[in-house]
Amino acid sequence: MFNPELIGLFVPLGFFATIVAVVVGRPMAKALASRAEAEARAPQIPGEVQNRLERMEQSLDAIAVEIERISEGQRFTTKLLSDVRDSAPAIPARSSAPPSSQ
Numbered sequence: 001m002f003n004p005e006l007i008g009l010f011v012p013l014g015f016f017a018t019i020v021a022v023v024v025g026r027p028m029a030k031a032l033a034s035r036a037e038a039e040a041r042a043p044q045i046p047g048e049v050q051n052r053l054e055r056m057e058q059s060l061d062a063i064a065v066e067i068e069r070i071s072e073g074q075r076f077t078t079k080l081l082s083d084v085r086d087s088a089p090a091i092p093a094r095s096s097a098p099p100s101s102q
Contacts, residue, residue, distance in 0.1 A: 045053075
């Protein structure tokens with residue numbers, strides 16, 4: 001089917017074409033892969049979204065401070081109530097029997 005001379009020509013040509021493809025293609029593939037990885041590591045966030053995220057972060061920080069103030073006030077109130085309860089005189093318990101009439 002194929003002439004032996006053509007087969008003798010195709011083998012070296014195929015070999016050199018493969019070498020050229022590997023020598024040129026491998027660095028190109030590595031460059032494309034490294035660029036894709038760099039873009040994946042640092043995605044581009046639009047400026048409008050970035051500004052909105054910063055405002056949300058500031059709002060969350062303000063909420064956290066307010067919650068801390070509320071909890072501090074609650075601790076103070078609880079401490080005052082427990083101090084008053086400890087220092088108040090004990091109220092005598094009522095007996096369930098009716099008072100005796102004399």
